[in-house]
Amino acid sequence: MASNRRQFLWAASAGAAGLALPSAGFARATRPRGKFKLGLGTYTFRVLDLDHLIGRCKEMNLKFIELSHPQYMLPQAKLDEFRSVSGQLKSGGLDLMSWFCGHLTESSGIEAMVEGARSLGVKTVSGSAERSLLDEINTACGKAGLGFGIHNHYFRDRKFLYESPEDVLSAIKGHPHIFSTLDTGHMIAFGIDPTDAYRKMKEHVRIIHVKDEDVPGHSVVLGKGKGNIARFIRSIAHDSFSGLVAIEYEEGDDPKEEVSECAQYVRGQVRLES
Numbered sequence: 001m002a003s004n005r006r007q008f009l010w011a012a013s014a015g016a017a018g019l020a021l022p023s024a025g026f027a028r029a030t031r032p033r034g035k036f037k038l039g040l041g042t043y044t045f046r047v048l049d050l051d052h053l054i055g056r057c058k059e060m061n062l063k064f065i066e067l068s069h070p071q072y073m074l075p076q077a078k079l080d081e082f083r084s085v086s087g088q089l090k091s092g093g094l095d096l097m098s099w100f101c102g103h104l105t106e107s108s109g110i111e112a113m114v115e116g117a118r119s120l121g122v123k124t125v126s127g128s129a130e131r132s133l134l135d136e137i138n139t140a141c142g143k144a145g146l147g148f149g150i151h152n153h154y155f156r157d158r159k160f161l162y163e164s165p166e167d168v169l170s171a172i173k174g175h176p177h178i179f180s181t182l183d184t185g186h187m188i189a190f191g192i193d194p195t196d197a198y199r200k201m202k203e204h205v206r207i208i209h210v211k212d213e214d215v216p217g218h219s220v221v222l223g224k225g226k227g228n229i230a231r232f233i234r235s236i237a238h239d240s241f242s243g244l245v246a247i248e249y250e251e252g253d254d255p256k257e258e259v260s261e262c263a264q265y266v267r268g269q270v271r272l273e274s
Contacts, residue, residue, distance in 0.1 A: 032237040034270035038263065039064030039097065041209050041246040046070055047253045050085065054092035060260050065089070066098040066126060066207065066246045073102035073127075074112050082119035097244045098122055098207055100151070104129035110137055114144045126151050126181040126207055128162055134171055134178065141177035149181030149207050152197075154190040156216055163190050165200040172204050180204045185211035185219060185248065188227045195232045202239060210266070211248045219250045221258050222265040233269040 040062045045053050046069050057065065071077065072085065089096050099122050101113050110133065117125050126149040129137055141148050150171050153160040162168050165187075168180050180201045184194035198205060210232070212225030222229045236245070247262045249255045266272075 031269065031271050032234055034233075034237040034272045035240050035242045035274075036208075036236060036245045036272075037064040037095075037097065037243070037274055038062065038266055038272055039066070039095075039244055039246045040259070041066050041068050041100070041248040043068035043070070043100070044247065044249050044259060045254065050088050050092075054089065054094060056254075056256055056259075057094055058092075059256070060263050062247070062259075062263060063093065064095045064097050064244055064246070066100055066209075066244060067096060067120065068100035068126075073100065074104065074109055074116070075102075077101075077112075077116060079112060079116050079119060082116055086120045096120060096122060098124040098126055098149070098246075101125050101127040103127060104133055104137070106130075107133065107136060109133075110140050113137075113148075114140055114146065117146050118144070123147065124149060124179075124207060128153070128160075131161065131171065134175055138175040138177045146177065147206060148178050150178060151181040151209070152183050152186050152190075154186045154216070156189075164192065165197045169201060169204070179206045181207040181209065183209040183211070183248075184227055184229065184232060185209070185213050185250075188213045188225065189216035194227050194229070195235050198232065198235060202241075205241070206243045208236070208241075208243065208245045209248045210245050210262075211250070219248070221249075222247075222262040229265070230269055233266055237270045 042065055045056055086096055099120050113125055124147045128151055137148050150162050150168050152162050152168055154163045172178050182205045187194045187197045212220050212222045212227045212229050214220045214225045247259055249258050
């Protein structure tokens with residue numbers, strides 16, 4: 001109602017001045033152009049099998065994905081199935097851009113991470129790892145032509161290695177093959193505005209998990225929480241961020257409507273090229 005009232009007053013004043021109102025085309029042109037690839041973190045639909053996941057992505061016009069179903073995370077993932085998984089996703093019209101491997105705790109996990117990435121045909125892997133493994137991860141990724149994205153986490157009842165931008169930056173320092181997978185929801189929960197977190201790390205951010213929260217640990221549709229997500233989306237667009245921006249929504253078993261609203265919200269903030 002307030003928005004309509006402002007529009008009415010603006011139109012009345014413009015008419016009184018003999019000005020032509022801007023067209024809808026002009027209004028669309030004021031949105032920044034987004035070069036990023038809007039997609040999905042598949043953890044959102046973690047209870048769905050791959051066929052139903054593909055169907056949901058087609059319905060929402062979300063082609064780009066990061067594979068993050070729990071059964072495909074280490075150590076429980078069955079790596080010998082990964083080529084088949086990748087083929088099924090690609091034949092379904094999806095572009096598998098990244099894999100979320102989970103938390104690495106020992107060297108054998110690094111070997112499995114490299115093998116899994118190769119089998120899936122991806123060049124980026126998101127996750128986290130014990131700090132004692134970071135040098136080894138950096139070396140392994142350099143040899144394999146991979147990038148490993150440190151994912152920030154925060155829950156009030158648990159302590160994580162990588163909660164703040166400073167935590168993530170300290171892991172990246174001296175490791176050219178390690179980058180940031182920035183999760184806006186966990187930054188909100190931690191008490192940091194996601195745009196401010198992005199600005200601190202933007203030279204190192206290659207993947208974004210975009211979600212909004214009203215209280216720590218509870219997802220809401222983008223724009224309805226405390227993250228000022230409109231500001232965030234426009235900021236990354238102005239910076240010509242070109243990586244994956246994966247929508248995540250972690251409430252419910254099949255949040256099709258909520259994810260559709262999230263996608264619509266992002267597309268309303270920017271003009272996407274892809």
